[in-house]
Amino acid sequence: MSDGFDAAAFQTETGVSRETLARFERWRDMLEETNAHTNLVGRSTLEDFWFRHALDSWQIHALAPRAARWADLGAGAGFPGLAIAYALMQSGLPGAHVWLVESIQKKAQFLKAVAAATGAPVTVLAQRVETLHPVPEVDIVTARAMAPLEVLLGYVHPFVEKGARALLPKGARYREELTRARKSWTFEAEVIPSRTSPEAAILSITELVPCQMTAPRRRKS
Template sequence: MSEMNYGPEQFQAETGVSRETLERFETWRRLLEETSAHTNLVGRGTLAEFWHRHALDSWQVLELLPEAARWADLGAGAGFPGLAIAFGLMERGVEAGHVLMVDSVDKKMAFVNQVIKETKAPAIARADRVESIHPVPEMDVVTARAMAPLGKLLGYVHPFVEKGAVALLPKGARYNEELTEARKSWTFEVEVLPSRTSPEAAILKIRGLARV
């Protein structure tokens, strides 16, 4: 099935989400489409592929550590994957579950806050530079999607990992090259997990992160 033909019915069948959770995703999709008419949030060409390229791609991150309650999403953009994770925490009734989403672009965090308000998602959207966050909160997981090359990205997630978080970092087809380059500056344990949305992509599960 092509990404263009993948819709809410397929997403629900593949993830098993409730009708209420599906409605939250639909609210997010609608607001994204409305806001993108005048504000650049994501690539315009990807709007028609929302359910596969954005919703499912984000949801799969949550499923890798479903027991985790406290999540940080760095460079959150229009809320991928943070909002999907927040919806999942609601779906599963995770006690004290919440997501901190950080992005330096005010208009993107304003959009995310609008989605949070309409869906009552357990999340906070903060317009700030990641390196300005102080003190760094204790989190179970830190994630970032399409934020920076791995070597640079590890610098952003390092303060969270130092405080006990596991890093879950979705990466595209060049993830092996990025791993090789990152190892020049960092030591870490990594588990390469296959992506559900692209055979060439992977999600890197990283612990034990330290500078060389």
């Protein structure tokens, strides 16, 4: 349950510094202000920002704390990419950077504004994932609520080909998505329980190869 899970609870759960917490709070304030006139996230979810968005995003970084280079595809309002950027700032890893890929211009502009306000080490790429050239070389590629797994694997494949590991948060139907995806892809998958939902999981994907080139075509983002 997330009832009563506020900024203080988030800090206790994650151990973030005061400076990092202040960045999250600035991000939340800007999101609330912008979302009042521009739909970035479901308005009802803002009341549960610290658990549903902040902690849910932070847990992904916790799975690869030594990874310095990340890509967040379909970054939206910054979940999980901005949270990962703040975690990297706190860790002080050399060369830490996050590429936020978001084709919807209003969302890309919001990401740029938050990054400027908080000093996040990010580059916002305001274009479709499938048009990226060259594809950034990263340690981890992630995407939250972007597409069904069989389609999402098409988006992350170019990154995995360059050596990245994919960390993909999925909801209660992740087993069904895995079954469907294996009809078009071969891959190694580790299922990691989510800290924010007993029914959800984060899929760690490596060794990703299309099955006889029959993988579904990536949909436009």
